[in-house]
Amino acid sequence: MSLSDDDVLVLIRNKEMTARVSYTIQKSLRRLNVLRNHMTVLTRVCTSLANQSHGPCITVTPSVGMVDEKVNIDVRGLDAKQIVTVVADVEENGMQFESRCVYQADGNGEINNFSNESIDGSFKGIEPMGLFWSLTCLSSPKKSARLVKKNVCTPMNFNIKVYPDNQNKVTLTQEPLTETRVQRLYQKPGVRRIQLTGRFKGAIFIPEGEGPFPGLIDMFGGLVSLIETRAALLASHGYATLALSYLHGEGLPDMLYDADFNYIKEAYEWFIEQDYIDKNRLGAVGLCFGGFMSLALASVLPQIRAVVNINGITITPEENTIMCNSADWLDKEKVFNTEEGVVITDVYDCDNPWPVPAWQHGAKILVIVGEDDKQVHPKWHTFYYESCPSQFKANIKVHRYPGAGHMIEPPYAPHTRAVTPGRKRMRTINFVPEKFHDEDMMAGGWPDTHAHAQEDAWMKVLNFLEENVRSVSQ
């Protein structure tokens, strides 16, 4: 800050200045001072190890933290205006994921992920968490491998390295100028995970402490067996959460059309009887088919206070029927292939769509919509809202995210525009014609808009659950 107060004082003493102008300057100076203090303390917050001596040094804070919280990346000790490439990498499930960005240091040789613009790399512009959400798989040929942590009890270990110059498209051969590691947790220490081994498959996450806790069921879509990431996070936010697997497991059906709503309902009814569950504070959360099932649960179980549907289909072709085997529905002819993968948005079209009345027992409903969803057409959420009887409309909130795709996951999860289910899994989606079984399936969305959607949607989901499940008895 080289604006000298003396400069302005000299001007202020000049009698020809009007009182109004000097007031403006003083106000600006006061504001500058306040903001300067904020900046100073921001610098203090975000620097843990300040290596005062020599050479470039990177510090990431917090060095261990929850995956849905941001990190601050500070690089100092560079030359003024020096160009560097920052590379993040992580290994998961035997696959290497990497992201890169190119920053230019400021006049003090410093870089900060919150204020610097990336001028090249896997993301551009000012994107504080860009290195995390722009990770892509190096090994997989089509870069459509999804970064999903299988074991949510252990940390995800990221390396963040700084290399000189713009090495965005180059194979990195030299030592980095500086590097550090960051650990990100899905499960807060103290949260307990219980593997389910009986009839119901999946895992239960119980927050730290005595309970009873507000209870949630959390379900993902029809292409996966079980993903526990969101459930672990929800438990870390204080909800006892049942991450239920309903397909592709031992004793579970493989074909999507065999997914059993009664199994899901019975699992939920068993879960809410556990002594760590507060039966007055219950909810359901789901993505894709899991969202659909969550709406269905709320329509038959009055105890469910709130439902979150993320990009899940909201209708069936037959009135009052949740599980349908209608031959007309989910028409194979409606699936088409593109160069990015197959698109299945149109399979749900039918003559008399029936909205699953999740509202009928008074549940609050939050709908999260990715407007570039290539699996469930966004129009179904508009239809759903419009079909809702007027006395319940106040209970539904729909949040639409332009440029976001199907898989809206917890924040900073990397985005992929398509997934590669593989022949075996694709076959279980009965409405995908056999000729497409080796194709990718599109999810849609664009990396940055999808990332912003995940961040905002998660806040909306947590606030919604806080208000309508956790705090509901009050």
Added chain:
Amino acid sequence: MQGNDIKLSYTVMRSLRRLEVLGNHVNIKSRTCSSVTPPGHGSSITVTPSVGMVDEPVNIHIRGLDAKQTVTVVADVVENGMRFESRCVYQADRNGEIDNFSSISVDGSFKGIEPMGLFWSLRCLSAPKQSARLVKKDVSTPMNFSIKVYPDVHEEHVPCCQPIMEAKVQRLYKKPGVRRIQLTGKFRGAIFIPEGNGPFPGLIDMFGGLVSIVETRAALLASHGYATLALSYMHVRTIPGFEDRPDAEVIYMQEAYEWFMEQDYVDKHRLGAVGLCFGGLLSLTLAYILPQVRAVVNINGLSVTPVDDWFMHEQPGWPKLENVYLTHEGIVVKDGFALDDRISPVRAWKHGAKILVIVGEDDKQVDPNSHTDFYELCPNEFKHLIEIHRYPGAGHLIEPPYSPHVRATTPGRKRMRTSAVVPEKFYDEDIMAGGWPDKHAHAQEDSWKKILNFLEKNVKNVNRR
């Protein structure tokens, strides 16, 4: 006004441009530091990170208050059956917001702008003299803090309303992935091994003579990448053969260290030693005995003795117990170590080890001047190995950052007796450590950085220069 017009408007424009840039920074900072914000209604407190390492700061952000509203923020934690609490009084800004990095505490257990004040000003509510030390016994589990906000100035011990909002924060000593191995044989204590395959640079970490074992610093050092042996030596004189030897602690420590460095996860070329108080004296001695020790950190430990090779000889009449005196805050023991005739430094520089000395200038147990003697008595050709950092207003127990400060501790009869530095008449008294809360807190924060940088340079990266 003509000539000034241009200059004025340029200045104003420049100010406005800067305001904009800084405004963006602050906005982004607000984005950084808020995780869950209920839209519109109600007030909320967010603490980020919600789980993080104890040596990293947290951001406490409160919003949704009335403009200029006064609130009391109370932090509390339970450890070892004791409740510790701290409080501060903030006034919200015009937007009804409070931030621990910019708001001034006008009352409470700390005052002024102290971002981590709620952590380092925690005091024990149950103990009569508030001299109970907050030391985590089990470093493998998180420390769970509760942060509550009450309206107005909320006095201690006055039953009051419900908090208007609250949050919980978890603080970790041990990064997930760091492994802890309990030692059960002749050597007592624990080993902390960083995540990964190793081999890792190795450290021994020791506390003072009044405690059995404190693992907090060792767990943190392992979280920073060092395989660390947290060695307990209090029981040494009960080991057969060690009872009466003047060098019992040193021989025991040497054997433990030599065993430790042979482990396959320890890199024998990158070794160091860290110690507080008597542990500091032992660390210096280790560097004197073993050439493999590359660097040693002495925090407020004795570094000068009446004779060379202090551990080899009984030293009758030293420390001079008659010099220990009682004050209203507790006994002061540092004068017991006064040296009249001969002053012999522990020659930790003998094999070329780098030496970092951390000094609390209000230390009541080890005379801060003894470190000056240590430096002056070092031969000129070795002086460059020593780095001393003095902290005015800091006391004896300089621990990892944000640990609460106490001006005295209550060891109890048994520990006072085994310490051998206190006359019997004072066995039931408190023992002063010294230091003033805020200065001590700042010293802990700064010295930890110095220690980590020193170890990084002289142990972790030592082969790469």
